[in-house]
Amino acid sequence: MDLRYSAEQEAFRRxxxxxxxxxxxxxxxxxxxxxxxxxxHRAWEKKLHAGGFAMxxxxxxxxxxxxxxxxxxxxxxxxxxxxxxxxxxxxxxxLLGPTLMEYGTPxxxxxxxxxxxxxxxxxxxxxxxxxxxSDMAAxxxxxxxxxxxxxxxxxxxxxxxxxxxxxxxxxxxxxxxSKRHHGLSFLxxxxxxxxxxxxxxxxxxxxxxxxxxxxxxxxxPVANLLGxxxxxxxxxxxxxxxxxxxxxxxxxxxxxxxxxxxxxxRENAGxxxxxxxxxxxxxxxxxxxxxxxxxxxxxRLLAGGKIGAExxxxxxxxxxxxxxxxxxxxxxxxxxxxxxxxxxxxxxxxEWLDGYYFALAGPIYAGTNEIQRNVIAERLLGLPR
Amino acid sequence: xxxxxxEDQLALQETVRDFLAGECPPARIRELWESESGxxxxxxxxxxxxxxxxxxxxxxxGGLGLDETSAVLIHEELGRAGLAxxxxxxxxxxxxxxxxxxxxxxxxxxxxxxxxGEAIVAVGHAGxxxxxxAHVAQLLLLPHAGEVHAVAPADAQLVxxxxxxxxxxxxxxxxxxxxxxxxxxxxxxxxxxxAALDRAALAAAAQLVGVADHLVAMAATYACQRQQFGKPIxxxxxxxxxxATVKVQVEYARPAVHRAAWSVARAVPERALHVSMAKLVAxxxxxxxxxxxxxxxxxxxxxxxxxxxxxxxxxWSLGNAxxxxxxxxxxxxxxxxxxGARLGPGTTF
Numbered sequence: 001m002d003l004r005y006s007a008e009q010e011a012f013r014r015x016x017x018x019x020x021x022x023x024x025x026x027x028x029x030x031x032x033x034x035x036x037x038x039x040x041h042r043a044w045e046k047k048l049h050a051g052g053f054a055m056x057x058x059x060x061x062x063x064x065x066x067x068x069x070x071x072x073x074x075x076x077x078x079x080x081x082x083x084x085x086x087x088x089x090x091x092x093x094x095l096l097g098p099t100l101m102e103y104g105t106p107x108x109x110x111x112x113x114x115x116x117x118x119x120x121x122x123x124x125x126x127x128x129x130x131x132x133x134s135d136m137a138a139x140x141x142x143x144x145x146x147x148x149x150x151x152x153x154x155x156x157x158x159x160x161x162x163x164x165x166x167x168x169x170x171x172x173x174x175x176x177x178s179k180r181h182h183g184l185s186f187l188x189x190x191x192x193x194x195x196x197x198x199x200x201x202x203x204x205x206x207x208x209x210x211x212x213x214x215x216x217x218x219x220x221p222v223a224n225l226l227g228x229x230x231x232x233x234x235x236x237x238x239x240x241x242x243x244x245x246x247x248x249x250x251x252x253x254x255x256x257x258x259x260x261x262x263x264x265x266r267e268n269a270g271x272x273x274x275x276x277x278x279x280x281x282x283x284x285x286x287x288x289x290x291x292x293x294x295x296x297x298x299x300r301l302l303a304g305g306k307i308g309a310e311x312x313x314x315x316x317x318x319x320x321x322x323x324x325x326x327x328x329x330x331x332x333x334x335x336x337x338x339x340x341x342x343x344x345x346x347x348x349x350x351e352w353l354d355g356y357y358f359a360l361a362g363p364i365y366a367g368t369n370e371i372q373r374n375v376i377a378e379r380l381l382g383l384p385r
Numbered sequence: 386x387x388x389x390x391x392e393d394q395l396a397l398q399e400t401v402r403d404f405l406a407g408e409c410p411p412a413r414i415r416e417l418w419e420s421e422s423g424x425x426x427x428x429x430x431x432x433x434x435x436x437x438x439x440x441x442x443x444x445x446x447g448g449l450g451l452d453e454t455s456a457v458l459i460h461e462e463l464g465r466a467g468l469a470x471x472x473x474x475x476x477x478x479x480x481x482x483x484x485x486x487x488x489x490x491x492x493x494x495x496x497x498x499x500x501x502g503e504a505i506v507a508v509g510h511a512g513x514x515x516x517x518x519a520h521v522a523q524l525l526l527l528p529h530a531g532e533v534h535a536v537a538p539a540d541a542q543l544v545x546x547x548x549x550x551x552x553x554x555x556x557x558x559x560x561x562x563x564x565x566x567x568x569x570x571x572x573x574x575x576x577x578x579x580a581a582l583d584r585a586a587l588a589a590a591a592q593l594v595g596v597a598d599h600l601v602a603m604a605a606t607y608a609c610q611r612q613q614f615g616k617p618i619x620x621x622x623x624x625x626x627x628x629a630t631v632k633v634q635v636e637y638a639r640p641a642v643h644r645a646a647w648s649v650a651r652a653v654p655e656r657a658l659h660v661s662m663a664k665l666v667a668x669x670x671x672x673x674x675x676x677x678x679x680x681x682x683x684x685x686x687x688x689x690x691x692x693x694x695x696x697x698x699x700x701w702s703l704g705n706a707x708x709x710x711x712x713x714x715x716x717x718x719x720x721x722x723x724x725g726a727r728l729g730p731g732t733t734f
Contacts, residue, residue, distance in 0.1 A: 255733070262728055266722065292388070316630075
């Protein structure tokens with residue numbers, strides 16, 4: 001055990017800190033759930049990419065800098081410390097990227113990863129369907145082979161930023177006779193293809209960035225199959241492991257929120273229920289515990305370990321922590337907590353409300369926390385199905 | 386940066402786990418509950434053969450000379466076994482205090498006796514008027530106005546304070562500080578006592594993780610066996626979710642304890658904060674595990690015959706030992722809410 005950064009890691013931290021200090025936009029960007037905000041975030045990603053910081057753990061040839069996961073954690077810490085913009089292409093860079101790295105052919109990697117790293121192409125994810133939510137193996141959308149293409153029919157839904165994204169990755173039934181998790185294939189689909197229609201869905205925060213996507217005979221080249229035909233479930237599970245496990249929600253994000261919460265408490269302590277003090281401190285402790293666990297996990301991965309069902313522990317922990325932090329903040333804010341940022345009485349606190357909306361989705365997406373609890377019980381504790 | 390234990394640390398942990406599984410089954414713990422002292426000289430001797438009382442005693446004095454990053458895994462196993470022998474006071478608190486005392490004439494003989502398994506040391510701390518295991522100790526290290534006193538048990542009067550955990554033997558110690566008993570003056574003594582409290586609280590936190598782990602394992606085993614409505618109760622989501630929730634809590638307490646071990650071993654300036662955070666989350670995880678394991682067991686878990694309460698009681702008594710959760714929460718709060726606190730991303734290590 002050695003819980004000290006190396007000289008190289010410290011040097012990398014300084015380099016990232018200096019670059020971010022010089023380049024992070026001074027004014028917050030508009031929400032990436034709006035068209036304007038989406039494009040502002042893409043422009044930011046382009047800048048980040050040009051600076052060499054878009055995807056630090058990726059190989060240089062795909063637009064990364066070949067850093068290891070510890071350096072990635074360091075970068076994330078600096079990124080959130082600098083209050084840099086949210087990652088508009090998070091579904092691509094954090095979820096699909098690692099899966100492409102594992103299952104993609106050399107041609108697929110060369111075709112997709114560089115444009116993903118620069119956010120020239122932004123990705124949406126296509127798991128859920130109207131009748132396949134927690135029960136993802138109930139997928140009905142089909143992709144039937146016809147010559148050199150798959151012909152897609154069916155519907156995907158709850159695609160974050162699907163209203164503006166350029167590409168979608170998702171699971172389709174390539175064997176129409178198959179049941180459950182058999183006969184599914186992982187496809188990469190351009191959303192501007194004929195036979196694809198995207199219908200934005202307005203979500204709880206009032207913004208229409210969410211989408212449902214309809215497929216009516218769209219032809220996707222066979223070259224866009226990721227992994228083997230019929231093996232899509234396994235490919236997708238690797239994505240899901242990364243998503244819940246590590247990259248999507250690095251601890252720095254929650255540490256930044258916890259630090260803001262402590263700041264909010266200090267500013268308002270005289271005006272609110274003293275018992276909130278305990279909750280504030282508990283949130284800080286939990287964010288710290290999440291960080292420690294992540295360093296432990298990364299150390300394990302660097303020593304050759306794998307992320308398994310433990311990813312479910314992680315997903316429950318961060319999603320419930322995020323919610324608790326925002327609930328606590330809103331309680332500290334009292335009557336001001338309900339105000340939108342444009343209200344002049346909001347005094348800049350509107351971001352807590354925005355964050356609360358975002359946090360409310362946490363226990364639902366990436367596999368509901370109920371499903372995660374089943375996974376923990378069955379796979380980590382050995383309880384019967 | 387490498388947040389992993391070394392192979393030899395894990396091997397030692399496994400040795401201790403196997404040893405305790407053989408030597409310390411629930412029936413043995415119950416026998417000790419019924420015995421007058423609650424302690425077993427034979428078991429202490431065997432622990433000494435493994436080197437456990439002298440874990441932190443320098444090799445020159447016959448100990449293993451291991452730091453807290455090794456000790457923490459051993460304490461986890463002591464917790465898992467439900468063993469209440471006075472390892473925390475003797476090995477985690479007293480031995481390092483004596484080793485750091487800077488007075489070889491006083492310390493060396495005791496360090497050697499500790500390592501040989503010939504001396505148990507009971508340690509008092511300012512947070513509680515009660516001293517655990519004073520009745521079996523050969524030496525009492527007691528605080529008085531920031532000074533440390535080494536008191537012979539014969540010079541103190543012990544008043545037993547029976548506690549809810551029959552394995553926990555607590556005493557009010559009536560004694561008079563004298564010039565001859567003082568081994569560290571105020572100032573130096575306060576620093577030694579603070580370090581002893583941190584080390585002991587860390588060890589207790591590690592034991593609590595072991596206790597919590599074991600409670601979850603017991604409940605999971607029971608949930609697989611116990612049938613109702615024609616199937617194992619562990620197949621019901623209500624039961625699964627109870628256990629999954631506490632499993633999350635335990636797994637996020639563990640790294641906090643391991644980090645605190647590093648901080649204490651390396652005298653990291655924030656070690657007191659790290660220890661308090663570890664003790665707090667470990668005590669909460671163990672209390673939740675106790676509560677959940679009882680619920681999963683149902684009425685059978687509420688009986689004296691079922692072994693579950695051996696660990697429930699350990700969770701409660703260790704939760705209060707070496708600083709209650711209130712004490713540790715206050716220390717964390719004071720550190721975190723201090724206007725000068727370094728918080729946010731990049732401040733963890």
